Amino acid sequence: MTCSHRTTVTRVTPSARGCEDCLRTGSGWVHLRLCRACGHVGCCDDSPNRHARAHFHETGHPVIEGYDPPEHWGWCYLDEVFIDLRADPTPQDGSIPRFV
Numbered sequence: 001m002t003c004s005h006r007t008t009v010t011r012v013t014p015s016a017r018g019c020e021d022c023l024r025t026g027s028g029w030v031h032l033r034l035c036r037a038c039g040h041v042g043c044c045d046d047s048p049n050r051h052a053r054a055h056f057h058e059t060g061h062p063v064i065e066g067y068d069p070p071e072h073w074g075w076c077y078l079d080e081v082f083i084d085l086r087a088d089p090t091p092q093d094g095s096i097p098r099f100v
């Protein structure tokens with residue numbers, strides 16, 4: 001099983017240093033996921049609000065990158081496969097604010 005959406009993976013600028021929706025509402029998260037189509041930073045499926053998945057449902061952007069810190073792998077929501085992003089990771093945009 002491979003991902004057929006590699007062409008949607010592009011260089012992006014992270015929209016925020018943490019999950020932008022959680023930062024707005026004062027919620028916390030477990031891990032961050034960066035949308036590789038537009039740069040939206042959301043929280044993972046282990047987080048209470050699952051904003052990265054919500055972003056996928058809203059926009060159809062299929063590929064996210066592990067981003068807490070940059071972990072050099074991607075995940076396609078449509079194909080449900082991991083993608084190797086070691087050749088093209090997104091640099092972190094400063095330290096990540098955390099709610100512990």
Ligand SMILES: [Zn+2]
Nearest residue numbers: 003004005076
């Ligand atoms: Zn895919």
Ligand SMILES: [Zn+2]
Nearest residue numbers: 019022043051
């Ligand atoms: Zn969130």
Ligand SMILES: [Zn+2]
Nearest residue numbers: 035038040061
């Ligand atoms: Zn996006």
